[in-house]
Amino acid sequence: MKIRTSVFASFIMVAQVLGIALFLRGFFPVPVKSSLSSRSKLSDLPAEPLTGGPHNASRLPEPLFKRVVIMLVDALREDFVFGPDGRANMPYTRNLVERGSAHSFVAKARPPTVTMPRIKALTTGSIPGFIDVVMNLNSPVLLEDNLLWQAKTAGKRIIFYGDDTWVRLFPKLFMEHDGTTSFFVSDYTEVDNNVTRHLDSTLKRDDWDLLILHYLGLDHIGHVSGPHSPLVRPKLLEMDDVLKKIHGSLVSKESEGSLPYLLVLCGDHGMSETGSHGGSSDPEVNTPLVLISPAFRRKVGMEKPGTVEQVDLPPTLALGLGLPISQNSVGRLIPAVVEETPLRNRLRFLHLNGHQLSCLLRDSVAEHHKEVGVEQFRVAEKSHGGWMKLYLEGNTSEVLGNVGKKVLRQYLEALASMSSALGKQLGKYDMYSMVAGMVIVFQLLLVLLLAMPEALSGAALVDIPVLPALLSLPFYLLCLLLASVHVLVCTSAGSSCYLCSLSWGLVFAAVAFSSATLCVLVSMATRRILSGLNVPAKSGSSSSGWSLSELDVLLLAGTAGHTLSLAASSFVEEEHQTWYFLLNTLCLAVFQDVCRKYFREQRRPGSIGEDVDDEVDNEEEEEERYYLSSKGRRPPELSQQGGDPRSRERWLALATPPLTLACCRLMRTLNQTGVQWAHLPDMGHWLNSSEHKAVLSLLAALCLVLIYFLIQRRCSLVSKIALALGLLGVYSYRAAVGNVVFPWQHSGQNVSKGTVEARFVYIFVLGILFSGTKDLLRSQIAATAASRLKSRGLWEIYSGLVLLVALLFRAHNLPVLCCCLLIQTLMARFIWKKLHYDAAQTTIMHYWFGQAFFYFQGNSNNIGTVDISVGFVGLESYVEAPAIFLTALSTYAGPLLWAFHLVCYLNSESNRTPVALGHGCYCLALLRSVPMAAYVVLVTALRYHLFIWSVFSPKLLYEAAHALLCTTLCLFLSAMEQAQADAGKP
Amino acid sequence: MWDHEIKAMASSHAIIASCIFMATVVPAVFIPGFSVYGTHLLWLYCVTAAVSVVTVSVFWLLGVSQPTKKITLSYKLSRLVRSCLYLLLSCLFYHTVVVLYGAPLIESALETFSLAVLLTSLTTLRCLCVLGPNVQAWIRVFSRHGAMSVWDTSLQITVACSVIGAWLGAFPIPLDWDRPWQVWPVSCSLGSVIGYLTGLVAAPAWIHFHRKQLTYKCK
Numbered sequence A: 001m002k003i004r005t006s007v008f009a010s011f012i013m014v015a016q017v018l019g020i021a022l023f024l025r026g027f028f029p030v031p032v033k034s035s036l037s038s039r040s041k042l043s044d045l046p047a048e049p050l051t052g053g054p055h056n057a058s059r060l061p062e063p064l065f066k067r068v069v070i071m072l073v074d075a076l077r078e079d080f081v082f083g084p085d086g087r088a089n090m091p092y093t094r095n096l097v098e099r100g101s102a103h104s105f106v107a108k109a110r111p112p113t114v115t116m117p118r119i120k121a122l123t124t125g126s127i128p129g130f131i132d133v134v135m136n137l138n139s140p141v142l143l144e145d146n147l148l149w150q151a152k153t154a155g156k157r158i159i160f161y162g163d164d165t166w167v168r169l170f171p172k173l174f175m176e177h178d179g180t181t182s183f184f185v186s187d188y189t190e191v192d193n194n195v196t197r198h199l200d201s202t203l204k205r206d207d208w209d210l211l212i213l214h215y216l217g218l219d220h221i222g223h224v225s226g227p228h229s230p231l232v233r234p235k236l237l238e239m240d241d242v243l244k245k246i247h248g249s250l251v252s253k254e255s256e257g258s259l260p261y262l263l264v265l266c267g268d269h270g271m272s273e274t275g276s277h278g279g280s281s282d283p284e285v286n287t288p289l290v291l292i293s294p295a296f297r298r299k300v301g302m303e304k305p306g307t308v309e310q311v312d313l314p315p316t317l318a319l320g321l322g323l324p325i326s327q328n329s330v331g332r333l334i335p336a337v338v339e340e341t342p343l344r345n346r347l348r349f350l351h352l353n354g355h356q357l358s359c360l361l362r363d364s365v366a367e368h369h370k371e372v373g374v375e376q377f378r379v380a381e382k383s384h385g386g387w388m389k390l391y392l393e394g395n396t397s398e399v400l401g402n403v404g405k406k407v408l409r410q411y412l413e414a415l416a417s418m419s420s421a422l423g424k425q426l427g428k429y430d431m432y433s434m435v436a437g438m439v440i441v442f443q444l445l446l447v448l449l450l451a452m453p454e455a456l457s458g459a460a461l462v463d464i465p466v467l468p469a470l471l472s473l474p475f476y477l478l479c480l481l482l483a484s485v486h487v488l489v490c491t492s493a494g495s496s497c498y499l500c501s502l503s504w505g506l507v508f509a510a511v512a513f514s515s516a517t518l519c520v521l522v523s524m525a526t527r528r529i530l531s532g533l534n535v536p537a538k539s540g541s542s543s544s545g546w547s548l549s550e551l552d553v554l555l556l557a558g559t560a561g562h563t564l565s566l567a568a569s570s571f572v573e574e575e576h577q578t579w580y581f582l583l584n585t586l587c588l589a590v591f592q593d594v595c596r597k598y599f600r601e602q603r604r605p606g607s608i609g610e611d612v613d614d615e616v617d618n619e620e621e622e623e624e625r626y627y628l629s630s631k632g633r634r635p636p637e638l639s640q641q642g643g644d645p646r647s648r649e650r651w652l653a654l655a656t657p658p659l660t661l662a663c664c665r666l667m668r669t670l671n672q673t674g675v676q677w678a679h680l681p682d683m684g685h686w687l688n689s690s691e692h693k694a695v696l697s698l699l700a701a702l703c704l705v706l707i708y709f710l711i712q713r714r715c716s717l718v719s720k721i722a723l724a725l726g727l728l729g730v731y732s733y734r735a736a737v738g739n740v741v742f743p744w745q746h747s748g749q750n751v752s753k754g755t756v757e758a759r760f761v762y763i764f765v766l767g768i769l770f771s772g773t774k775d776l777l778r779s780q781i782a783a784t785a786a787s788r789l790k791s792r793g794l795w796e797i798y799s800g801l802v803l804l805v806a807l808l809f810r811a812h813n814l815p816v817l818c819c820c821l822l823i824q825t826l827m828a829r830f831i832w833k834k835l836h837y838d839a840a841q842t843t844i845m846h847y848w849f850g851q852a853f854f855y856f857q858g859n860s861n862n863i864g865t866v867d868i869s870v871g872f873v874g875l876e877s878y879v880e881a882p883a884i885f886l887t888a889l890s891t892y893a894g895p896l897l898w899a900f901h902l903v904c905y906l907n908s909e910s911n912r913t914p915v916a917l918g919h920g921c922y923c924l925a926l927l928r929s930v931p932m933a934a935y936v937v938l939v940t941a942l943r944y945h946l947f948i949w950s951v952f953s954p955k956l957l958y959e960a961a962h963a964l965l966c967t968t969l970c971l972f973l974s975a976m977e978q979a980q981a982d983a984g985k986p
Numbered sequence B: 001m002w003d004h005e006i007k008a009m010a011s012s013h014a015i016i017a018s019c020i021f022m023a024t025v026v027p028a029v030f031i032p033g034f035s036v037y038g039t040h041l042l043w044l045y046c047v048t049a050a051v052s053v054v055t056v057s058v059f060w061l062l063g064v065s066q067p068t069k070k071i072t073l074s075y076k077l078s079r080l081v082r083s084c085l086y087l088l089l090s091c092l093f094y095h096t097v098v099v100l101y102g103a104p105l106i107e108s109a110l111e112t113f114s115l116a117v118l119l120t121s122l123t124t125l126r127c128l129c130v131l132g133p134n135v136q137a138w139i140r141v142f143s144r145h146g147a148m149s150v151w152d153t154s155l156q157i158t159v160a161c162s163v164i165g166a167w168l169g170a171f172p173i174p175l176d177w178d179r180p181w182q183v184w185p186v187s188c189s190l191g192s193v194i195g196y197l198t199g200l201v202a203a204p205a206w207i208h209f210h211r212k213q214l215t216y217k218c219k
């Protein structure tokens, strides 16, 4: 079956995306869950161990606290409270920490350090899986056993004010609640006032037991202007005041005889030096945890806060409130909290915690008897029984104390090892689905690679032996084999596989698809080998057609090198460095090509000699030296032919690569990304600081004007006007939001959400897109000037995208967009066309540029750098679909714009070489599938790596999203080619 | 065919290589605390100086440089001035390229410039010694089939090796191993010196094994 290259590549990409989806489903493990009844009950609790006596005490010890107030400050970093500035930031809290009856800890949050998984961790005590990040935007109801449910069941009355994520997670548990939406990141006063306004009346009342406050303002300040912003301190002082108010009221309410209160100050996660969060750097992970209660011993001075896990808080609170620990909790009781209680109670608490952990371990680990922790716990339980016996006999000697201390130590050790064993369980993967996904991806990649000679041939037709494969015997045998393997795996494995839970029809389709691909693969491989054997017999050397230029060597080596670099976590973290480096080298290599064309074309000797292949660098450098030095010596000649357009073009062409290099150098100072050097100051921060607002305004205006001039030349008149108005709208949107100023605007003007302005721009975007689509459709019908209409239509769609991106990009990122357009224009005009680079080379260059621009705009391989505030441009409230679409668009703006420019460019090229579109599509598919397939294998091999959750998994999500983007573009390219073929037929 | 020249080349390369080795070892005797990582810039200057002196003297003794037609003093002087100018330009050029590759603009300008000086001494100086301050000749040698003698080929190989060495040397910088050689510009200068040494070894060997295929146009 012969199909066109573009259709072939798009089909492969679609199938690969499905394979990746299957892999992802297997890779992101479902969190550790107990398989027993869904909630812990009081009646299920074990009795107090006692050797040889009747079981007497199955009750819980008395609760330690009557009322608990949890004050959660979003993105509260540990050093905001405990650091050197802590005394100035939160004076009252610091005073309590240093002199009051309080315990302070550094609580480590597990990555992903995003709000919703952290709330889940703080209430259930479990460590939510990575996939919860994706769910962060639409939180479903939390059905797992959790602290709040337990409290509610025990008759406690809960009040909640703050981030409405809680209300969505726990819809019916609060006696009273007021949720505030967290999505208007630029609002950092209203969100907190919404919480504080209820405080006075609530604190006066006595009808609640648990009060939860979630303050969002600090997080928003972090996102907008970073942890060192001048806004941070006033906000922290405000939080300190709130804490003072609560503490004062709790102290005044305290009465003799009743149980004490507990006030908890904590953060859900920290913030990085750039103000974002999501990753696993220390400032993001370390949060303060301050427990204040008259039940604790008074401090005499500042002690260095100890380190605990964030998940240790829920079991501690549960035991403190006399509730059962929720079932899936992996945390341990914080021993300091129960320090002042009698030894019997302390042992009892630890026993309960240990029992819960050992139950969880039994449910989630197949070989739980071999776990050290379980054994340690059993020993501790036994000696606990011995201690109880001594105790009940009334022994009060020193022996009792010593034995008790020993039991305590044994319990703590057991808890530690059980908790860490449970932590390891998180890395449990659904290997079957992963392998199946991997196999599909690899088969398709091999098919893609084997088809290369045909796909890149002049005909751009790929011959796929589908029918022979489907009718062959091996196909049926393979189907049978795979189906039996499936049955075997699904019946034998105790763990649940995603594939096994699929319906039989789907599984059979997958099995048939996989075996068909394998058959096709084998037959293509044999055909290739046979033709490889035949060709040398016919002609002397077939390899002459494959001679590579220095540029080709660089492009291939760069692609391969980048793929290999993904194996090291540092290279994944600092991937932008790889791309900047490769892009630089590419520009230098192009420069060398340009110089060669313009300086040496005529006097290239035709002698036969060996050439040194890897001279890319020195040649270009020597060339540049020549260029630099000759610039000084040539002016007389220049002035002679100054009016000659050919000579002017030549100098412009020579100037293009250095200009590109300079642009790239400037852009990399704009956004410092990655991990190691992310804290360094960059231009973006400088521009965003309030003193430099005028500079930013000027820069943004300049960029918008430049964008207009770069884009307008190939648009129709109507689109030109729409574009100009749209760009004006972008500026007024930025002014409305408060990023930039109008020269005539007074600084005191209040900041709005800019909804009207943004919608104004959206109208023009839609208008331009519509006019572009109309031109495209008309080009199908029109007999004359069809190709001109088509290229104009494509360009208009492109300019619509540019306008949309200009609206979504932050003001300081507009130069990136501007440089992108400038480089595209210059390169298309002077380099790609003039130097006759073929479609494959151009595609690879576009891809590299797209990748580099992904990082130029401030992205990284960390979830934290995704700018979610973009999802609210022009929206009054959170609407899921447009928010996700806008966020994805602005994140992938760089690759998208370059890929779309590629479509425009190849379309214009296809008049000269009709197969350009097909070749481009194939190269795009190949460029995406090679690193993706390699990365899938790498991630599988490194699945027990220390950084798997913090570094490799986010990258996997980015890769998958990028694959989706490339698939869309491949489909678009093949549609373009289809249209071209249709137009060519009659 | 050119056995004599290959031998001369091999011995001169051996001298240069041993001199780099000496520049690494000898100062350690006189200067306390001298090491490649610890006092990197010092080592870099030692190597630069040693390579420059030895390259100039070896090529001057060998007389590889193209025979000059008139040997007046003013001509010699102008050649010298132009050579110095070229060296300076080359330093600036390398500095620019390294900055374009992402070296900090202001902070470690001295380190970057030292690297540029080292690269100049490894590449440009040799070009000047072999070809003289003659831009046309440089372009000829560094175009695809432009080598006209064994020395041209060896020049191509060593220059390519040093530059590629420096290029490869930049790769380990982002790794978070915190090794002393990951400090800017240690890995790059080490890379270029190692590349240069490789080039010194590879050039005579390559020419020796490919002498059958090598054909040069007459001068």
Ligand SMILES: [Zn+2]
Residues within 6 Å of the ligand: A074, A075, A114, A115, A116, A219, A268, A269
């Ligand atoms: Zn948060």
Ligand SMILES: [Zn+2]
Residues within 6 Å of the ligand: A075, A219, A220, A223, A277
């Ligand atoms: Zn946040």
